[in-house]
Amino acid sequence: MTGAVIAFAGLLGLAVGSFLNVVVWRxxxxxxxxxxxxxxxxCGHAIRSRDNVPVVSWLxxxxxxxxxxxxxSARYPWVEATTGVLFALTAWFTGVSWVLPALLYLVAIAVALALIDIDTKRLPDAIVLPSYAVGLVLLTLASWNPGGEPDWAALTRALIGAAALFTVYFVMIIVYPxxxxxxDVKLAGVLGLYLGWFGWxxxxxxxFAxxxxxxxxxxxxIVAGRAGRKSGIPFGPWMLLGALVGIAVGEQVWAWYLDVL
Known part of the structure; x- marks a missing residue:
């Protein structure tokens, strides 16, 4: 059953990746x-259906x-393939779980926002702001856990995490704009929602990641001579990657750190 879910998630990711190419451009x-x-x-010609199969059509x-x-551009199949792999890995990570839809949504917006931030140094409100509502609904479903034991403490942590990370970044932008x-501040609230759900x-x-x-x-x-100390580097992709690290291994790393102390 889990193998079938992983395979389905991978195929879904290919299709979502094709859509994300449109999102990133438009x-x-x-x-x-x-x-x-x-x-x-x-040339402006509409892309035929047979030429719109993720990765395969490009090849x-x-x-x-x-x-x-x-x-x-090779970026189109790269985005499709990467999204497919990330969806499959997410399904492998969660197994058959109600939190899977929430994480798949996070992965999808992470791919889109990272590429947009790299291209334009912007994190569009059109993606970030609705993610508060979508993430909250999907994580509420995961906490409810129909057919299993509810975990409302996780949802409480999620709300606290969203407020905490938003506040931390808000203070940072005031201190060092x-x-x-x-x-980045608005994205921090979304990521805090997810990270808090998984644990402190x-x-x-x-x-930190x-x-x-x-x-x-x-x-x-800087060492490679491709940037200076005052060069502007998009931080959104690193916030997103750090969140994925926190979700994947954050609890284990934190437990190890406490043991060392």
Missing amino acids: VPRGESVVHPPSACPR LLHGRCRDCDNPI AGIGFG GSLLIGW AFLLGGVYAVGL
């Missing part, structure tokens, strides 16, 4: 993600548009 431009249908950005077309023969943007250790490790990973990346860029 949302920063204020365009609808449902209309008009996807088209070649160079069969040798990475070129059927109509104008112009190259199609050049360090992060208000988009997940919340703390997820918060974002700065650790982002700092290591920034230092690497």
Whole structure:
């Protein structure tokens, strides 16, 4: 049963990844993600259904548009494949669980927001703000756990975590406004919601991992001569990656840390 869920999640991720390509392109431009249908950005021809199969169509077309023969960026199949792998790994991590839909949603917005932040250095409200409501509904379902034992303490932690992480980032932007943007503050509340649901250790490790990973990346860029100390580096992707680390291993790492102390 779990294997079937993992396989289904992977296939679902491929399809969601195809949609995320549209989201990443259109949302920063204020365009609808449902209309008009996807088209070649160079010749404008609508993409045929048979040419819209995730990853496979790009390979069969040798990475070129059927109509104008112009190259199609390899980023499109990369996003589809990556989302499929992440969905499958998420299903493997949770197994058959009511928290799976909540985490799949988080993975989907993480892929979209990370790419948009890299491209535009923005975290669009159109994705972040609805995620408070969607995340709360899905995590409430996970706490209710129909057919099993409810865990309302997890939902309470989630609400506290959202408020705590939002507040921490809000204070940070007041103290050092050049360090992060208000988009990061709004995203922090969403991530705190998820991290708090999984536990206090997940919340703390997820918060710390974002700065650790982002700092290591920034230092690497400086050492490589690709950035200076005042270069602006999008922090959203590191917040998202840190949250995934917190969810995956935060409780274990926190327990280990307490044992060492």
